Amino acid sequence: xxxxxxxxxxxxxxxxxxxxxxxxxxxxxxxxxxxxxxxxxxxxxxxxxxxxxxxxxxxxxxxxxxxxxxxxxxxxxxxxxxxxxx
Amino acid sequence: xxxxxxxxxxxxxxxxxxxxxxxxxxxxxxxxxxxxxxxxxxxxxxxxxxxxxxxxxxxxxxxxxxxxxxxxxxxxxxxxxxxxxxxxxxxxxxxxxxxxxxxxxxxxxxxxxxxxx
Numbered sequence: 001x002x003x004x005x006x007x008x009x010x011x012x013x014x015x016x017x018x019x020x021x022x023x024x025x026x027x028x029x030x031x032x033x034x035x036x037x038x039x040x041x042x043x044x045x046x047x048x049x050x051x052x053x054x055x056x057x058x059x060x061x062x063x064x065x066x067x068x069x070x071x072x073x074x075x076x077x078x079x080x081x082x083x084x085x086x
Numbered sequence: 087x088x089x090x091x092x093x094x095x096x097x098x099x100x101x102x103x104x105x106x107x108x109x110x111x112x113x114x115x116x117x118x119x120x121x122x123x124x125x126x127x128x129x130x131x132x133x134x135x136x137x138x139x140x141x142x143x144x145x146x147x148x149x150x151x152x153x154x155x156x157x158x159x160x161x162x163x164x165x166x167x168x169x170x171x172x173x174x175x176x177x178x179x180x181x182x183x184x185x186x187x188x189x190x191x192x193x194x195x196x197x198x199x200x201x202x203x
C-alpha cells in the first residue's frame with residue numbers, strides 16, 4: 001500500500017506543477033483562478049491519500065476544509081470579475 | 087476480503103490522480119477560458135470523488151469514512167455552482183473565445199430593425 005500511495009502522491013505532484021505553470025503563464029485572472037483551483041483539488045486528493053499512508057485521521061478534516069475554501073475562493077473571484085471586468 | 091478492498095482502493099486512488107494529471111495537461115493545451123474551465127472542473131468532481139472514495143475504503147474508523155463521504159458530497163454540490171458563476175462572469179466580462187467556438191448561448195439576442203411589423 002505504501003508503494004501505491006507514493007505513486008499517487010507523485011502523480012498529484014506532477015498535476016500541481018503543471019497547474020502552477022498554467023497560473024504563471026500570462027492570461028486572464030479567470031485562467032489563473034482556475035489553475036490555482038486545480039492545485040487546491042490536487043491538494044485535497046493528496047491530503048486524503050496522506051491519511052491512508054500515515055493512518056492519521058486528522059488529515060481527513062483538512063480535506064473537508066479544503067473543499068469549503070476552494071468553493072469560497074472561486075465564488076469570491078467570480079463576484080470580483082463580475083463587478084470589475086477581466 | 088481485505089485484499090479485495092486494498093486493490094479497489096488502490097485502483098480508485100490511481101484513477102483519481104491520473105485524472106488530475108490529464109486535466110492539468112488540458113489546462114496547458116486548450117485554447118480559451120471556457121474550454122479550460124470545462125477541463126478544470128473534471129478533477130474537482132470526478133478526480134476528488136475517486137481519490138476520496140479510495141481513501142474512504144482504506145482509512146480506519148467510521149468517523150473518518152463519514153467525513154470523507156461528506157467531503158465528496160460537498161464537492162459534488164459546490165463545484166458545478168462555482169464553475170457556473172465563473173463562466174457567467176467570464177462571459178459578461180467578454181473573455182475572448184477560441185475561433186473553434188460553435189455555439190454561444192449567452193449571446194445577446196439580435197435586435198429587429200422595425201419592431202411591431
